[in-house]
Amino acid sequence: MVAQTRTSACSECPIRHRAVCAECGTDDLAVLEMAKSYKTYPAGTRLASEGQPLMHFSSFVAGAATMSRMLEDGRRQTVGLLMASDFIGRPGRAVSAYDVEALSEVTLCRFERRTFETLVKRTPAIAARMLTMTLDELDAARELAVILGRMTAREKVAAFLVSMVRRLALIDGAEVPTDEVTFKLPLSRDQIADHLGLTIETTSRQFTALRKEGLIDLPGGRSVRIPDFQRLTLETGEDDDGGPLD
Amino acid sequence: MVAQTRTSACSECPIRHRAVCAECGTDDLAVLEMAKSYKTYPAGTRLASEGQPLMHFSSFVAGAATMSRMLEDGRRQTVGLLMASDFIGRPGRAVSAYDVEALSEVTLCRFERRTFETLVKRTPAIAARMLTMTLDELDAARELAVILGRMTAREKVAAFLVSMVRRLALIDGAEVPTDEVTFKLPLSRDQIADHLGLTIETTSRQFTALRKEGLIDLPGGRSVRIPDFQRLTLETGEDDDGGPLD
DNA sequence: CGAGCGGTTGATAAGCTTCAAGAAGCGTGG
DNA sequence: CCACGCTTCTTGAAGCTTATCAACCGCTCG
16 A cells, blocks of 8 residues: 655645634644645555444545445445545544545645544634534535435435535535536446446446436546536436525 | 413433433523423424424423424425434524424423523533434434334334334333333324335335234234344344344 | 324335456456 | 457346326214
């Protein structure tokens, strides 16, 4: 496993205003600066394994990963996509409950587990931010439950594309598009299938079906062009606009 | 909607050591005591509706409820079962993201939303407990995603019964049984189906199938007897024992 | 006693998976 | 630069699990 360690100022950090540190002032930040270490891992690295010790709490600075669980016989379900500002590790727990695999080169901002537990206890700004982020993750997990439990294959793929666009917009700090968008999927068909509780074949067929109906465009190389984003959201069976509820 | 309001000392409260107040000392508790109000609702009450204002943060003192989301055309997915010590409402959000319906008579310990937001901010013990509970909820939601995405109908029903037994044991403060257990389901077949992403017919057939194989016993009236709990857990396709990971 | 509700069972149909093969993209080396 | 091999993706045909439609049972309650 090739991994590089870098140091960089928190004030320059791309996730400064969205990660667990988002609500910290300069004084809190100085403490974090001392405790953190950046580390970069190549695509495909297993960042955590179910049942194995996980000795760091880490925030994603760049890159993406899947968080998944495997059943006895090899069936796999991805329960979350981790992207910039998301975290792995849980205060008060030394063992990972999921497998985490890097989809691309990933840079983590890491804290030794014990150290982070202390930081959460002593820094109200971190505790508050952790709570908000965890509540957001909870909403995302429940949204996934709705997708997995009640949507058709076609709706699942549409919902996946819609949520992908929304997340990428959030990371870019851009508005969620209303008409045309083009982006590159960080997941293979296989990985999308594991996320949607489908087989790779069904997933591929639904991509093809959406393409044939003009709802999406597949220029090649995992790129997706959505000519009319609003129209695609109608294919998910959900009526809300998915906007913030605060 | 018939609802009664009662007052009772926190020290006497059945969820004193598991709810958001669990980590509070007597001084914090005195503050909560001032702000809280108990309220009891009959079975069937809609405690919250998706998209509607939710002006209280409430903990379940007694009773059970489902938390669900409905798609445009009426398909419903239950994303969580709420039981003693669980909460509804989210600090910083005035609108419910889900429908919440009482399965039995429910007693809530309620705080006016604004008041609770202040309490979380000012009381580290509450903030810390909220985080732990939310992380637990997150694990439960992801576990549900695995069930919905990758399990067969038979495994789903088995997994549901197993998790039900574990939760009831937790609430009773009892050990998770290893052999024989009997309990009463708080949900109808319909509600179980909505929780497992199945139809009522398939759910019923799987109950029958498990009964015919001697894995469960159905004495009538929503009662379930499990002669060999360990054996039932093997039917879920999961290999772990679901025990605490801390 | 009959209506209504929750639950069970049966027959058929639909949607997704499985099995199988071929096409397209991508990196490597001649 | 292109050929080769490997991986990813797509497409087809058949089978199976679950959904749908429909009927019936048993219990409760007026």
